[in-house]
Amino acid sequence: MIAFTSTDLAYAVVLGTAFGIGVCLLASLAPRWGAPSLARRIAPYIRDVTDARGLDVAGGAPLTTRAWTPLLRLRLMRLAGGDAVLGQRLRRAGWTIDPARFRVRQLAWALGGLALGGVVVVALVLVGRGSPVLGLLPPVAAVAGVLGYDAWLSRAARARAARIEEELPTVLEFLSLCLSAGEGILDSLRRVSEIGAGELTSELRGVVVAVGTGSPLSESLTRLAAGLEIPALTRSVDQLVAAIDRGAPLAHVLQAQALDAREDAKRTLIERAGRKEIYMLFPLVFLILPLSVLFAVFPGIFMLRLGLG
Structure with a gap:
């Protein structure tokens, strides 16, 4: 045998x-x-028995690569769920892919992690360090790939939201300055979107394009705020839309919103500084203080052991 x-x-x-x-x-x-x-x-x-593009025949034809890719995306979306929430996160992060493509890329990351884990297991076995516990490495690596890609999206969304919050006071002040100079709200938005180069100005550029294609300005601004879900931006847009609907002076409204946005930024900065102070206590308590106690106590213990005290 x-x-x-x-x-x-x-x-x-x-x-x-x-x-x-x-x-x-x-x-x-x-x-x-x-x-x-x-x-x-x-x-x-x-075409009378096919779809509008003439790609699929209704009758169980063999699936090609282009035919089973949408089917695979649909199955992944049904298994993962959360199409609306995922689309909101992608919109907030500024990624141009749809939720189905994100799930496909997430599956690719899982397969890559599985293959990498398998390669590591084979390499360890070849060098003589194999063990039964290594069998858990490929599935763990696959799960890590899925969670890592999702964490990448979350981090990108948070970073972009933070950049938009930082740009909001400047953009609002610039809009109020343009309105005070005699321009209309749409012309002010167009000027800011053409001059600026940040995340918020790119979003305003999309609003200007939407208004140019026939969408109402209030609806485009509301859609922008609903897509990003940033409290400061949502509050400013609501006030701006209410002022447009009621005919209130927009320059004063934008100046007040810019002042509120700067106060929110100061409050956020103070809260972040407080959290950093707490984080700074960890090396002080767990590294510097034990070493100080050790340097203070160790010479006395050493002298007692030698009988010189």
Whole structure:
């Protein structure tokens, strides 16, 4: 009876994986597999039984790569859920991809983590450091890939929201200055969006484009505030929309909102400084203070042990 060691199994995994990849690459180059299917060739000529693009025939045709990719995205969205919440987070982070594409990329990160974990396990087994616990490394790496990509999105959303909050007082003051000079609200928004180069000015540029294509200004501003969900921006937009609807002087409203935004920024800065002070206590309590006590007490203990005290 032949006994296989862990090293032999590791070599088998490496060689089998390489052989499988080679077979798949050769199969993809074969004319029968690489050529478009019969249903895809005749679909443009029978649009009455196909969809608007003439891609899919209603009758169980073999799925090609372009055909099963939307199906895979739909399955991932059903499993993950939260399409509206994820779309809101993508909008807040400024990413131009849709939730389905984000889930597909998240799946790719999971597969990459799984492959990386498998490579690490095989490498450790080949060097003679294998153990049964290493079998948990590939799934843990896959889960870490999924959570890491999601954490990347959350961090990007928080960073962009912070930049917009920092730009808000300056943009509001610039808008009030343009309004005081005699320009209209739309012309002021257009001027700010053309001159500025930040995150908020790019969002205002989208508002100007939406108004130019026929959308009402109040609706475009409300949609902007609802898409970003930043309290200071939402409050300013609500006040601006109310002033536009009631005919109130916009310059004074924007100046008051700019003052409130600066006060919120100062309050946020003070709160952040307070948290940093608490964080600074950790090295003081756990590193500097124990070392100080050690340097103060150790010479006395050493002298007592020597009997010199």
